[in-house]
Amino acid sequence: MRKIVVAGAAGQVGSRLCALLANAGHVVLGIDRNVRPQDAPKGVVWIRSDLLEPQNYAHALSGYEIVIDCAGLAGKARPADYMRENVEATRTLLNAAVNAGVTRFIYISSIAAKFTDRKHYVYADSRNAAEAVVSAAPLSWTIIRPTMIFGPDSAVQANLSKLAGLPVTPVFGDGLSKVQPVVSDDVAALLSQLAFGDDAAGATIEVGGAETFDMHGLLSKLRTLNGADQPAKFVHLPLSFMRASLAMVEGAVFKFLPFTSGQLAAFANDAIADPHPLMAKYLPAPQVLDERIVPPKGAHTTSDSALGKEFYLFTRHLTRTGGTAYQESKYIDFHRRHPLEPIDAFEGLLLKVARSGAFGVWLTDSFTGLLGRQSVVRAKLVLTMALLESAPPSFHELDAPDPKGMAWPFMVLRGIEAAFGVLLGALIFIPAKLILGRKAKGARS
């Protein structure tokens, strides 16, 4: 039994790592800005803190031997945020660890740290700077540089899958840059070995998956796994032009951009791992991308029941966080005790539309908010909200306001969206209601 600290313990690698270590009988202290995930093993001690606030956790580190830093900011962010979250946060954690007598520190960097074309890509710089801090520290250290990480909660995977599913898939540049996605379970498994591997001291290890693709190849594979029968059609967007123009406007319209010019570096660099002997030793057979990792569209990972599907659709409609299996079981339990059944054909239609998908639930929700306040669909949505606000992790999202200064603009946008939804809903549903009402009358007489 060893004592290990995992920073970024709620993240996609950190959460898996905590589970692996705790289930192997180690004492695990998880630190994360987020609350303890519902499914974290009971044995994991949790401190909810920003790494930049050592007063919350520094005292707790003494007695621990190993710190694994999985925290880090990727995705769209402003330059200063990358530096703060990736460099300063790691420096703060590292100092606290050294002061507490921790003897080993493992840092999860990124393959971007070796990109050569990194125009506007402060993210890559921040990873280099953090690596420099770690490698200068007076303890045994190891750095790993994973390529893009896939898995059920991977944002990159979700975004690329979405792109791949479009009738026409936009690709920046020639689509020939190389990628080698690795699965989050594998990264966690590797770390759980490296933590105790004395031979890894002072090593920087690049970590990639089983297969290497070019961007076209990856998108095509995702499309196939998604269940599309037509091959992908690509349209190429000029990469250097996009990067330059995004860089110009980014400061002003940052909030509204789906990505930044820096992030496009992924299309300009090969992101594949150089082989390393320790990889062969500790992760000899990484997983390939198959249906388990990229489930076909519409397939449901946790629930097969109609109510369960409905619940997940509704939770996605109301929040970004979505629901958990626990909340789903409560949703089903409620229906078992208090059935919510449509009382007439029109109600049945509303429910059917709501269940049909994201657009359907948006339309019925907008419509019933004003014109069907007693409808079964609305009752179900209220129930969903009550479950989301009563349990983790979704309750946090329901408490968190939009980014500073954006509350009013976003509320106005939501107002417009709502008005549009009601209008469209009324156009469709009111005639349907009249027709169904007449039919019912006819049947009765």
Added chain:
Amino acid sequence: MSDSIVIIGGGASAVHAAQTALEKGRTVTLIDIGVTGPEPALPGASLNGLKTDLDDPVSYFLGEDYSSLILPSNGSEYYGFPPSKEYVLRDVIGADQKVAGIAPLSSYAGGGLAQAWTAGSYPFTDGELEAFPFGWADMEPAYSEVARRIGVSGVTDDDLSAFMPTHESLQAPIPMDEHSQHLLSTYSAKRAKLTAKHNMYLGRARIASLSQDHGDRPACSRCGRCLWGCPTQSIYTPSVTLEHLRRQPGFSYLPGVRVDRFEFDDGGRVTQIVAHRLEDGVDITLPVETLVLAAGTIGSARILLQSLHHAGQDVALSGLMDNRQVLMPFINLARVGSSFDDNSYQYNQLAIGAPMDHPHDYVHGLMTTLTTALIHPVAQSLPVGMRTATGIFRNIHGALGLVNINFADTRRADNTVSLEPGTDGKHRLVINYTPSADEADRIKRVVPKFRNFLMDMGCFAPPPMTRLRPMGASVHYAGVMPMLNDGGDFTTDRAGRLRPFENLIVADGSTFTSLPAKNLTFTLMANATRIMHEALA
């Protein structure tokens, strides 16, 4: 008066009557139905800690059977009643009553209704006590004594203090949440203009919640769980006094017993009470020397009426009162988009005083910035889809507040409590209430006044969301056995002695001769204390 005293009831009135009687050297038996609640869940956890660390948080927050879930079909309240407090209103006696114009709630809990109260504790002024056969000077020692027992916090030097005379033993106020701070500083900045224009005054609430340790109760740790039940008793509830009583010599507690009636001889002397054990229905009779009725206004009325009925006398007790309440949710525009801290005291930290022409008509507004209540009840009251409501609420949650506007009430002959024969041969309680003729008028004048005051504070109160609560919802019942200097039968003297009986004292809200707008419970406790002092002198 005799040495041995039997008290019926286990609520705020009864426990302070009991404590006073004990202090005066009497032996006391307290008979109470006495339903108890669950132990607090994870006492050290904050509100969000409960959500995170409980195995089944949904059961805790919505109830095993989802009884606290508000769906469109049953949604008229802005807050669901927390499952952890369900025991407070659980009807274990199958009370049969026919009501018109009012829907009173009853509690059969050890500690009574105030096990779920929000702890607002405001002494009445001389003006508000005008109809009572005594004034502030007679009440002050009792208020101070109760404050010493229970711990009350607040201030004595702000604008609102003008409406709240100063008693002893007031703790410093509990630190305010950010939103309350913002409201108070807005008021302070615009004070001259606001008070001149509206003649309304904002200040710190007085609450029976601790800012400093008190006996073995710790100061509020700001865990944010108030609405769900304070896990550390930092909010006073009568069960605190009940526990304390049970550790004292000369006191015995008989829970699980329902008193049906008392019996009296021809000379008007109460001889015994007739009760039964709820568990097995076994009848109990208990001889009494001095009987104190303190089962809450409705509970005491029921016992008196049943006793009289048994002796062949059917009467109607008149003068039932209750505070009308209007709920006015508002949004503090300057705080839209602000985040908020769930780790703060949740009940009202601020109150608004609105003096009227006559001091008795003073209107009292309790201002709450509650952030830990579940939001699905409020969110669904917006005329938009739930997704839009969710998106809006995330941004306005830290800007939302609620003013609960309380109106005074007076005794009127047609508001009665009586008995009528039920179909099953048993008698049921009949409760009738009609608001005063000028009520609608008063509400029409006062509500816009509050709305405009809020608007000048930068807070918008959407008119469709302002709701008139039904009578009974305030849970401030009083007045059916009033203290009158020269009253007839079934009224009391100022020491609570019920006419025409020789040895029967009433020590709860039944004795009030009028009902000011300020929450009554602090005065209930002080009055019970004063009554016992005077009756046992």
